[in-house]
Amino acid sequence: MAEVKINVDDCIGCGICVKKSPEGYEINDEMKAVVKNPNAPGIKEGADDCPTNAIEVIGDVAPAPAAAPAPTAAPSTKPGLAEYKGVMVFAEQRGGELVKVVIELLGRGRGLADELGVPLSATLMGQGVEGLAPQLIAAGADTVYIIQDPRLEKYNTSCYANAMIKLINSIKPEIVLYGATHIGRDLAPRIAKRLGTGLTADCTELTIEEGTNMLLQTRPAFGGNIMATIMCPDHRPQMSTVRPGIMKAIQPDASKQGEIVNFDAGLTDADVMTRIIEIIKERKQVANLEDAKVIVSGGRGVGGTDGFKTIQALADVLNAEIGGSRVAVEKGWISKDHQVGQTGKSVRPQLYIACGISGSIQHRAGMQNSDFIIAINKDPTAQIFTVADLGIVGDLFEIIPVLIEEFKAADFGQ
Amino acid sequence: MDIIVCVKQVPDTTDVKIDPKTGTLIREGVPSIVNPDDKHAIEEALRLKEKFGGKVTVLSMGPPQAGDALREASAMGADDMVLLCDRAFAGADTWATSHTLGEAAKKIGYDLIICGREAIDGDTAQIGPQMAEHLELPQITYVRKVESADGGKIVCERALEDGYERVEANLPALLTVISDVNKPRYPSVRGIVEAYQEKEITTWTAADINADSACIGLDGSPTSVKKSFAPEPKGEGEILEGSTSEVCKQLVTKLMDKNVVR
Numbered sequence A: 001m002a003e004v005k006i007n008v009d010d011c012i013g014c015g016i017c018v019k020k021s022p023e024g025y026e027i028n029d030e031m032k033a034v035v036k037n038p039n040a041p042g043i044k045e046g047a048d049d050c051p052t053n054a055i056e057v058i059g060d061v062a063p064a065p066a067a068a069p070a071p072t073a074a075p076s077t078k079p080g081l082a083e084y085k086g087v088m089v090f091a092e093q094r095g096g097e098l099v100k101v102v103i104e105l106l107g108r109g110r111g112l113a114d115e116l117g118v119p120l121s122a123t124l125m126g127q128g129v130e131g132l133a134p135q136l137i138a139a140g141a142d143t144v145y146i147i148q149d150p151r152l153e154k155y156n157t158s159c160y161a162n163a164m165i166k167l168i169n170s171i172k173p174e175i176v177l178y179g180a181t182h183i184g185r186d187l188a189p190r191i192a193k194r195l196g197t198g199l200t201a202d203c204t205e206l207t208i209e210e211g212t213n214m215l216l217q218t219r220p221a222f223g224g225n226i227m228a229t230i231m232c233p234d235h236r237p238q239m240s241t242v243r244p245g246i247m248k249a250i251q252p253d254a255s256k257q258g259e260i261v262n263f264d265a266g267l268t269d270a271d272v273m274t275r276i277i278e279i280i281k282e283r284k285q286v287a288n289l290e291d292a293k294v295i296v297s298g299g300r301g302v303g304g305t306d307g308f309k310t311i312q313a314l315a316d317v318l319n320a321e322i323g324g325s326r327v328a329v330e331k332g333w334i335s336k337d338h339q340v341g342q343t344g345k346s347v348r349p350q351l352y353i354a355c356g357i358s359g360s361i362q363h364r365a366g367m368q369n370s371d372f373i374i375a376i377n378k379d380p381t382a383q384i385f386t387v388a389d390l391g392i393v394g395d396l397f398e399i400i401p402v403l404i405e406e407f408k409a410a411d412f413g414q
Numbered sequence B: 001m002d003i004i005v006c007v008k009q010v011p012d013t014t015d016v017k018i019d020p021k022t023g024t025l026i027r028e029g030v031p032s033i034v035n036p037d038d039k040h041a042i043e044e045a046l047r048l049k050e051k052f053g054g055k056v057t058v059l060s061m062g063p064p065q066a067g068d069a070l071r072e073a074s075a076m077g078a079d080d081m082v083l084l085c086d087r088a089f090a091g092a093d094t095w096a097t098s099h100t101l102g103e104a105a106k107k108i109g110y111d112l113i114i115c116g117r118e119a120i121d122g123d124t125a126q127i128g129p130q131m132a133e134h135l136e137l138p139q140i141t142y143v144r145k146v147e148s149a150d151g152g153k154i155v156c157e158r159a160l161e162d163g164y165e166r167v168e169a170n171l172p173a174l175l176t177v178i179s180d181v182n183k184p185r186y187p188s189v190r191g192i193v194e195a196y197q198e199k200e201i202t203t204w205t206a207a208d209i210n211a212d213s214a215c216i217g218l219d220g221s222p223t224s225v226k227k228s229f230a231p232e233p234k235g236e237g238e239i240l241e242g243s244t245s246e247v248c249k250q251l252v253t254k255l256m257d258k259n260v261v262r
Ligand SMILES: Cc1cc2nc3c(=O)[nH]c(=O)nc-3n(C[C@H](O)[C@H](O)[C@H](O)COP(=O)(O)OP(=O)(O)OC[C@H]3O[C@@H](n4cnc5c(N)ncnc54)[C@H](O)[C@@H]3O)c2cc1C
Pocket: A223, A298, A299, A300, A301, A302, A324, A325, A326, A327, A328, A339, A340, A341, A342, A343, A344, A345, A355, A356, A357, A358, A359, A360, A361, A362, A363, A366, A376, A377, A378, A379, A382, A394, A395, A396, A397, B013, B014
């Protein structure tokens, strides 16, 4: 016999437990979960998956239902879904240049399409942008759909959404991916709403579920404190925005052949809902952390602008970009465009060196996918060591100068 | 100018700690707060009301305790409070949430709707754009400054990764704001007394907004959370031991051996 306790203060009424165990849990009039039957199948799974850990199960429980929770068990039987085939990437461009995340999306999209045995397409919108198509093909696309219209020259929500919706309704892709940029996160929700389908925000992992061939979309929530895997079982297309800097691009292949298709979205002035008066580029010298091979980052332990000279010296010998924790940015030791983390940039360089950074969950969220991580911190219990491949415990001001000499002596990175 | 501000009550995720042994959340005593971006949304609405007159209504979907968030907004100066509470609303993804909030907005009436850009728990930033779509309104997201709002038009600065753009839309419209837009005021003593002792929260159920049961709550949600889990810590790294010069030598040798930088 099991006893199940729900902490009502923590319950956010998300209903995940009800989905896991419809006989075990229900939502009451106060929009909180309550236990219907503590011995129902799936009661433990419902508790385990509670995003706020509000449910506690004490004692023996019934095993999960044999056929697993219904919505994700079998390929949906809803009519019409099988018509949707292929993976599509929204090829965001600004001022005639592709945004970097597009190439990353094509890299991951290629993997998904191959696994499903379907084609990968890219959708390019703008005016005079056909010259970008070969790049998209080299990055993995089999087909490039081009929608050109003067109204698409600068991004505006309604025209882009209307054009994309026309294309999706005509091509019927099963998966559509967007970069989680200020444009992607403005556009994709609007499209999902009108198409009556789901959208998973800011994904960091995309895989195909064996057996059902459905897209498993994993994303951080609660400020990076939990991860959630989300599906869209009964509606198509399955859509995600994907965090920049996470997915791996494939090596561009200039010899790859692809098809270019011009698509007429039939836009008129009635499609225009907002007008861009002007676009202002603000930072003269933007730190290019996303493209850096090596990043040397400093946090509170660096102590000040003077301390950052030590970080700069190490960065110089390694040809590296400089990064920082939010504390370093808030103190004004480096500018905001250097911030790594949940509210800064997500980076995945070949080498990331964290100096005097404790490794808060928000900082780790932006750098833990780096290929190789080195941490220098005087506190051996610092969280940063849990993601580091190599760690040095000690004072960074003592270690870095010696390290610089060693790198120079070894001709490292030259 | 009648303005609706959407306000969500959220657990203060900045206070959330992970138990290093079990990898689960420690949430004892985590306070519920007004979603940070929403405070900026309320402030912006109050400033517009001060300029153009009209009424500010704060709207939230959530359990009865979400009324606290509405009262906090009202103490800052919002006129009316509407809470959408019904078991049928629970378990909504952003599609269903935006349907519910949108239907309520129709009933309230508005010239402008302001949302926060993102809630710190769900973190999707999808409610604003999806509500705008539901109501067929122009949207301006990531607003960092409202330049003007007269003559039936609104002009805003919308933040981009590498700068900003100035965007104009006809009213009615929907904005989502980021924290750069303003500094939220503190509630006044008079405001607190009114909000907590004099004013009433209007509570609506699904029937009150004539919501179609297929479009709200779990049933109206195309997405479904398959599982949730604590982020995985990476496998054990190696802590180098020895004198400063020894560890530095070791480190460089290991990087070369592993061909880390190519
Ligand atoms: C919603 C939200 C979003 C956030 N987003 C981000 C984000 O994007 N990026 C981010 O970084 N943070 C973010 N934060 C902040 C985050 O929670 C931490 O506060 C921050 O990362 C801590 O920065 P730090 O590691 O530099 O400082 P601390 O945590 O204070 O750590 C300093 C470290 O330096 C070490 N140290 C001190 N002196 C020396 C020395 N001489 N030599 C070697 N080591 C030394 C100390 O042992 C300590 O481990 C966010 C927080 C919230 C709530």
